[in-house]
Amino acid sequence: VTESLCRGAEILYSLALAHARHTGSDGRYPLSDYSLLSNARRNLGLFQHHDAIAGTAKEAVAVDYGVRLLHSLTNLKRVIGNAAHYLVLGDKEFYHHDPAAPFLGTDETRPSQDSLPERTVLKLDSSPRFLVLFNPVEQERLSVVSVLVDSPHVRVLSEEGQPLPSQLSAHWSSATDVVPDVYQVSILARVPALGLRVLQLHRSMDSHSPSVSVSSVRLYLQGRDMAVHRQETVPVHVFPSAPDDLCLESQQLRACFSGHSGLLQASSLRRAGEEWEQRVSSEFLIYGTRSSKDKSGAYLFLPDGEAKPYTPRDPPLVRVTEGPLYSEVATYYQHVQMVVRLYNVPGVEGLSLDVSCLVDIRDHINKELALRFSTDIESGDTFFTDLNGFQIQPRRYYQKLPLQANFYPMPTMAYIQDTRSRLSLLTAQALGVTSLHTGQLEVILDRRLMQDDNRGLGQGLKDNKRTCNRFRLLLERRATASKVQDGRPISFPSLLSHLTSMHLNAEVLLMPVLQEKPPPSLRSFLPLSAPLPCDFHILNLRTLQAEDETQPSAEAALILHRKGFDCSLEAKNLGFNCTTSQGQLSLGSLFRGLELSWLQPTSLTLMYPLGTASNSSNIRLEPMEIATFRLRLG
Known part of the structure; x- marks a missing residue:
């Protein structure tokens, strides 16, 4: 979160x-914000x-990290x-x-x-709220954004006064309790690349x-005797038990869930005039630790064998919400709440499942909670993880190695594939992620371990918090049924996968106008002035410091990355406009209203100039290349 906000703040400040x-009004602009940016960057570093990163800091140190990050976020x-x-x-x-009185x-x-x-x-009255x-992403995006209001009688307008499609939902404090007099309005908004959009x-x-x-809303109590607190405005239909299957549909996707567990059990991908189904099921698992010798700790993962199914004390409560902009299934277990959402919108947002898991295992002893996705993809013993969000590395499951030796870090993504999907x-x-059998992906959600593992920390992992883990599950089909070369030393995500990852990690930021008067x-x-090619990513546009390090200079650093992507995955009829330019980009006319x-x-580190400063602003990058430029805008 801090990393994404830091990048967004640097770009918007510049x-x-x-x-x-x-316009000659820099004398009234708060240049002192530059020192806030510098401090946030240092805390992030x-x-x-x-x-x-590894979670191997002592509790007091972890609290210090947290306090610093919270100050940076603010x-x-x-x-x-x-x-x-x-x-x-x-x-x-x-x-x-x-x-003392911020505008936003x-x-x-x-x-x-x-x-x-x-x-x-947000409190609504007779005058409009703005x-x-x-949007911190360099592509225009059509997104569903949600805001809480105190009245169900709400209309959302663009800055020109045109009504925007929106969906009204209840705001839930638990599986069965609605927060009184609070409503969630979800708005379909088109936000310009790196830009700001005003709504009323x-x-x-x-x-x-x-x-x-x-x-x-449909709420399935699964035979449990519980009181349901609801509102009149948003109807809630309560059922004592769920049917065998629950299915949600959007323009592009269809997802089916088990009525008893509330978990995913099938997913379909739609294309114009056709439907293609892929079996994708999910389940929660528990790893224990050895009963003798070394046990799992902050550094070591030493399970007592294969994972066992997670068996909660009570059956889960399942709540299904359906509407024109999004539909979701929320499943409430004793230690984890899982929400799987489908967005019924064209473009990147509607092509993947939004999955979030709110985990709380503070009453567990020596247990580790995992989420496993099982499919009929014939992936064999190969799966793929990224390295620092930059490159993709093929991984292989080796049966001769202990189970824990087959887990790898997953900074931003992991995938499995075969010749078709x-x-x-x-x-x-x-x-941490692994694939222990063909067609499986398994990710560790949280760990609670009571003992030190004798690797220097001097304490167990007992400072667990309620944690929200967020994912996107993206199913893609190959345009050509070519043999997948899993033996190659490198693989690439698709362009859609890159864009989905950026949407997940750089969400649209909502800022209400605080002033009561109009x-x-x-x-x-x-x-x-024009959208960037889809394979270009602005890593940062950072204002450089002046001789007084608390003040900004007139120069900025522009850091660009051209992404490598797999062209064999289907990219037609996906509902979003995306063009590439063979690595060509004109920086001179890139920023509207500013001259380069x-x-x-x-x-890369701005230490050494490469060649002489040029009047030509046309650049060319090869795939996977990162380039840094000093520039002056005015």
């Missing part, structure tokens, strides 16, 4: 500062120490809010920075470093607005 200098959102405030104002003369707020807060974020509830959306929320006088659809598991957090004229901000006055290619 754009706001360049536009402020272009500190957290990337191996003890923090400061980065402040930097993004200040930059967005300047950029969305129609008349920059109205810009006034007041640290955040849609969630974190009370402490080890708590999950709490979402902000929302600013920030109005309290509607009508009891039902045609652009707002109300979700339908590929199943990718994209993740928002680094976890704000000055606001308009959306489109920083790019100077461009200098440098080494």
Whole structure:
């Protein structure tokens, strides 16, 4: 989260500062935000120490890491809010920075470093509330964004006053309890690349607005005697038991779940006029630890054999929500809550299953919780994981090795494939992954171990928290049934897989306007004059420091990456516009309203210039190449 916010804050700050200098109003812009960016970057660098990444820090050190990251998160959102405030104002003369009364707020807060974020509830009255959306990705995206409001009578309009499609749902505090007088509005919004979009929320006088659809909810109690607290506005139909199968459908996908376990048991991929089904089932598993000799600890994974099925005390409660923008199945077990959501929208968002697992195993002793996906993909003993989100490495399951030797890190993705299809598991957090049998992918969700493993930490893993793990499950078909060369030393994700991973790790950021009085004229901000080719990724646009290290200079560093991708996976009729340019890019006309006055290619770390500064702004990158440029915008 901090890494994504840090990148977004650096880019938006650089754009706001360049536009402020272009109009001569940089004297009123808060240049002091630069020191907040520097501190956040240092805290993030500190957290990337191996003890923090691997979870092998002592509890006091882990708390210190958490407090530093929480301060960085708060400061980065402040930097993004200040930059967005300047950029969305129609008349920059109205810009006034007041640290005590920020113009934009955040849609969630974190009370402490080890708590999950709490979402902000917007209060609606007779005057409209304004929302600013920030898209940190360099591609335009059509996304479903959700906000909590205090009234079911709500209409969502664009900045031009056009109604936007939205879906009204209840806000649940548990499997059976609805939060009173709080409603979730999910909005289908198109947000420009690296840009800002302005929306209006109005309290509607009508009891039902045609652009707002109300979700339908079915709750299956599985024979348990429980009271259900509900609202009148969002109907909840309660059933004592579930049918054998529960199926959800969207424009592109169809997913079926077991009515008894609430877990995935089949998934279909639709194309125009055809349907192709792939068996994909999921289950939770528990690993124990050895009863003698060395036991599992912070460093060591020493299971007592193969994983055993997770058997909760009570059958799970299953809640099914259906609507025009999204449908989901939420399953509540004793130690884990799993939500699988289908977005019924065209483009990247609607082509994969959104999976989230809220895990709490604080009452376990020497147990490790895993999630396994089983398919009929004939992957053999080969699976693939990424290295630091950059390259993909083939892995092989070796039966002669102990079980724990077949687990590998998964920083951003893992996949299995055969000659016909590929199943990718994209993740928002680094976890351990393996494939112990053909057609399987298994990921460790959390570990709780009571003893030290004699590797230097001096304590067990007992500081577990309620943790939300987020994934995207992407099923793709090969356009050509060619033999997959799993023996090659390298493999590549598809272009769709790259884009889905970016959407998962760089979510749209919602910022409500805090001022009660009507704000000055606001308009959306489109920083790019044309969309970037789909295989280009802006790793960062970072303002460089001046001689006084607390102040920004007039130069910025642009770091670009051209992604390598697998062309054999089907990319037609996927519902999103995506073009590539053979690695060609013109930087001179890239940023709308700004002139590129100077461009200098440098080494990756900006230490050494590569060649002389050139007036030509056309560049070319090879696949997988990363290039850094010093530039001056104004």
